[in-house]
Amino acid sequence: MSDDTLVDHSGIQRRRLLQGTAGILATGIAPFVHAQEKIVLRYLGTAVNQDKAIADKFKADTGIEIQYVAVTTDDVTKRAVTAPNSFDLIDTEYFSLKKIVPTGNLKGIDTKKIKNADKITPLFTKGEVAGKKVGDQGTAPKKVIFLEGEKSKKFSATPTQFMTLIPTVYNADTLGIRPDLIKRPINSWAELLNPEFKGKTAILNIPSIGIMDAAMVVEAKGIHKYADKGNMTKAEIDLTIKTLIEAKKAGQFRALWKDFNESVNLMASGEVVIQSMWSPAVTAVRTKGIDCTFQPLKEGYRAWAAGFGVPATLSGKKLDGAYEFINWFLDGWAGAYLNRQGYYSAVLDTAKAKMEAYEWAYWMEGKPASQDIKSPNGDLLAKAGAVRDGGSYEQRMGGIACWNAVMDENEYMVRKWNEFVAA
Numbered sequence: 001m002s003d004d005t006l007v008d009h010s011g012i013q014r015r016r017l018l019q020g021t022a023g024i025l026a027t028g029i030a031p032f033v034h035a036q037e038k039i040v041l042r043y044l045g046t047a048v049n050q051d052k053a054i055a056d057k058f059k060a061d062t063g064i065e066i067q068y069v070a071v072t073t074d075d076v077t078k079r080a081v082t083a084p085n086s087f088d089l090i091d092t093e094y095f096s097l098k099k100i101v102p103t104g105n106l107k108g109i110d111t112k113k114i115k116n117a118d119k120i121t122p123l124f125t126k127g128e129v130a131g132k133k134v135g136d137q138g139t140a141p142k143k144v145i146f147l148e149g150e151k152s153k154k155f156s157a158t159p160t161q162f163m164t165l166i167p168t169v170y171n172a173d174t175l176g177i178r179p180d181l182i183k184r185p186i187n188s189w190a191e192l193l194n195p196e197f198k199g200k201t202a203i204l205n206i207p208s209i210g211i212m213d214a215a216m217v218v219e220a221k222g223i224h225k226y227a228d229k230g231n232m233t234k235a236e237i238d239l240t241i242k243t244l245i246e247a248k249k250a251g252q253f254r255a256l257w258k259d260f261n262e263s264v265n266l267m268a269s270g271e272v273v274i275q276s277m278w279s280p281a282v283t284a285v286r287t288k289g290i291d292c293t294f295q296p297l298k299e300g301y302r303a304w305a306a307g308f309g310v311p312a313t314l315s316g317k318k319l320d321g322a323y324e325f326i327n328w329f330l331d332g333w334a335g336a337y338l339n340r341q342g343y344y345s346a347v348l349d350t351a352k353a354k355m356e357a358y359e360w361a362y363w364m365e366g367k368p369a370s371q372d373i374k375s376p377n378g379d380l381l382a383k384a385g386a387v388r389d390g391g392s393y394e395q396r397m398g399g400i401a402c403w404n405a406v407m408d409e410n411e412y413m414v415r416k417w418n419e420f421v422a423a
Contacts, residue, residue, distance in 0.1 A: 039321040040065045044080075045091030046073055049169065049306065053376065054334055061328060064321050080105055084311040089322050094305050095139035095208075095230075095405045097164050101153060107312045108150040108162025113323050116330040117163075119347045124167050124305070125159060129398040138212065138230025138405035141167065141305050151312065165307025166326050167346040169338055172301030172396055176263075176277025180291040181270055187298050189213075190220035191274055193247050202266055202275035203244075205256035207417040208410070212302050212402060213276045214240050220299050230405030234412055241416040245423045256421060267292055279342055282389070283381065294389035300401030301390075307346075339363050340376050344393065366392030 043050065047070035055066035069087055071079065077096040079086055084105035092100070100106055111117035122128045127142040136142065145163055146156040155164070177186050182197075192201055192213075204210045215229040218240055226236055247253065254272050257263045264284045266272040277294065285292035308329070310322050328334070335351030338344075340359060345351045352360050361367040366388055373382035382388070390396040407413050 037317065038063070038065065039317055040067050041088045041318065041321050041325060042067050042069055042086070043089045043091065044069045044071065044076060044087035045306075046070065046076065049091050051337075054329075054337065057333060058325060058328055062324055064324060066325070080309075080311075085313055087311060088314055088318050089325065090309045090311070091168060091306055092165065092309060093404065094141045094144055094165065094307060095403070097144040097155075098139065098406060100309075101144070101147070101155065101164060104151070104153045105312055106164060107310045107314060108147040108152060108160075108164070109166055109308075109310055109326070110150065111161055111163055113327075114163075114166060114330070115327050116347045116350060117166075119349055120167060120330075121344075121346060121348060123170070123397055124346070129400075130394045132398060134398060134400040135300060135402055137226070137228045137401065138302075138403035140403045141170075141307075145307075165309045166330070167305060167307040168329065169343040169345065170303065170305035170397075171279065171342070171344055172303040172390075172400055173276075173278060174297055174301050174390070175295050176267060176275055176282045176285075177293050177295045178267060178270065178273040178291065179293050181273045186274065186295055188220050189216040189297050189299050192217050192276075193221065193243075193252060195250070195252070197252075197274055199251050199254055200271070200273045201253055202255045202257050202263070202272045203253060204263075204276035205258045205421060207414045208406060209302070209404060210256075210276065211237070211240060211413060211417060212404070214244050216297075216299055216302065216401065218243050220297075229402045231407050232409065232413070234409055237407075237409060237413050237416050241420050244420045248420065248423050279389075283342075296390045296395070296399065300399045301396065302402050302404065303397070303400040304404040337376055340374075342381075342388075344397065348393075362386075362388060364393045366390075366395060 041064060043066050050068040050070055059065055073093065076090065076092045077099055080090055080092065080100045081103050124141040124145055127133055127136050127140055144155050146160045147162040147164055148154050148156045148160065150162050175189065175192060203213060212229050215226055218224050219226060223243060224239055226232060255266055257266060260281055263275065263277055263281045266275065267285045268288050268290050279294050282292050282294040308326050314322060330347045330350060332350035332354040335345030335347060336354035339351050339355060358370045362369040362373050362382065369382050369384050369386050371384050372380055375381050
C-alpha cells in the first residue's frame with residue numbers, strides 16, 4: 001500500500017478514509033471544562049479537512065465544541081471576503097490569502113500566544129527544508145504567512161509577530177503511473193505528453209492546478225522556462241494551452257478527470273498508464289491489488305498547504321477558544337493523526353512524540369515499514385517491508401518546484417483552459 005493524503009485542495013471531495021472512533025479517543029486525559037459558558041467554535045473549511053475524530057478529541061480535552069461548516073474551496077474564500085462574521089475559525093489554502101487579506105477580514109494571529117510558534121516547520125517561515133531553499137513559484141507560504149501588524153491588510157516580506165494562518169496540513173503532488181504496463185523507468189513530467197503513451201494519459205481538469213501540471217510538462221520538454229508557473233503572463237498562458245490543445249488533437253489524452261474516483265478507475269482499468277494523480281488515489285488503486293506508483297520526478301513536485309485563520313471581529317471568550325484550539329492542534333495529537341494519513345503536520349517534534357517509532361520511520365524517514373502500517377481507524381495502508389513513495393519528508397518536501405496558486409490573470413487563464421477542454 002502507499003501513503004495516503006486526504007486533502008481536497010481543489011474543492012472536490014476526496015474519498016473519506018478516516019472516521020473518528022471512540023477507541024482513538026480513549027486516551028484517559030481528564031477533560032478541562034470551561035466553568036461558566038460552553039464555547040462553540042464555528043469552523044469553516046472543506047469537508048475533507050473536517051475530521052470528526054479531531055473535534056471529538058479536542059472537546060474531550062478542553063470542553064470546547066467544534067461545529068463544522070463545510071463548503072467548497074471557492075466558497076471558503078467567498079465567505080471570508082463577504083461574510084466574515086459567519087465563522088470563528090477558518091481553514092483555508094495559503095493561495096486564497098491574496099484575495100482575503102486585502103479585505104482586512106482576517107486578524108493577524110499573535111505568535112506570542114502560540115506555544116509552539118517557534119517550532120513551526122521552516123518550510124513555511126523560511127521556505128527551507130533541512131537548511132536548503134525549496135522552489136517558491138506560485139503562492140509559497142513564506143510569501144504570505146506574515147502580516148505587518150495584527151490589523152494589517154499587507155503581507156510582510158520578513159518575519160513578524162503576526163501570522164495570517166497557522167499551518168495545518170500540506171503535501172506535494174506528482175504523476176501517478178502503472179509501472180507494470182509502462183515497463184521502464186519514468187523520471188520526468190515530460191512523459192505525460194510522450195507520444196509513446198498516446199491515448200493512455202490523463203490530466204486533472206481543475207484549471208488552477210491542471211495548468212501548473214501542464215507547465216511542469218512544458219518546462220520539462222524544454223519548450224519554455226517560466227519566471228513563475230503560478231503567475232503566468234497572458235503569453236505564457238497562451239503557449240501552455242496551445243501545447244495542451246495540440247496534444248489533445250493528436251489523441252494524447254484518454255481523459256480529463258475532475259473526480260477522485262474517475263482517476264482511480266482510469267488507472268485501475270489500465271485505460272490510463274500515466275496521469276496527474278493524488279496520493280490517496282494511488283492508494284485506492286493499490287488496494288485493488290494493482291501496481292501503481294506515486295512517481296517522484298526529477299523536476300520536482302507541485303505543493304499545496306492549508307492553515308487556520310481567525311476573523312478580525314473575533315473577541316472575548318471565542319477568541320480565547322480559537323487560540324486554545326490552534327495551540328491544541330500544534331501540540332501533537334492532531335499532527336500524529338494527520339501524519340498517519342500521509343499528510344504532513346506543522347510542528348514535527350510534537351507529532352513525533354505521539355507516534356510509534358516504526359510509524360515515524362515509515363511516514364517521515366522513508367524507511368521500510370518494520371511492521372504493517374495502519375490508518376488511525378485500523379485500515380491497512382502498507383504491509384511490513386513497504387517504503388513510502390517519494391521517500392522521506394526531506395526528499396519529498398525538499399523537492400518542491402512550485403506551489404498551488406491563483407494567478408493575477410486567473411480569469412483569462414480559466415477562459416483559455418475552457419478552450420482546451422472544448423477543443
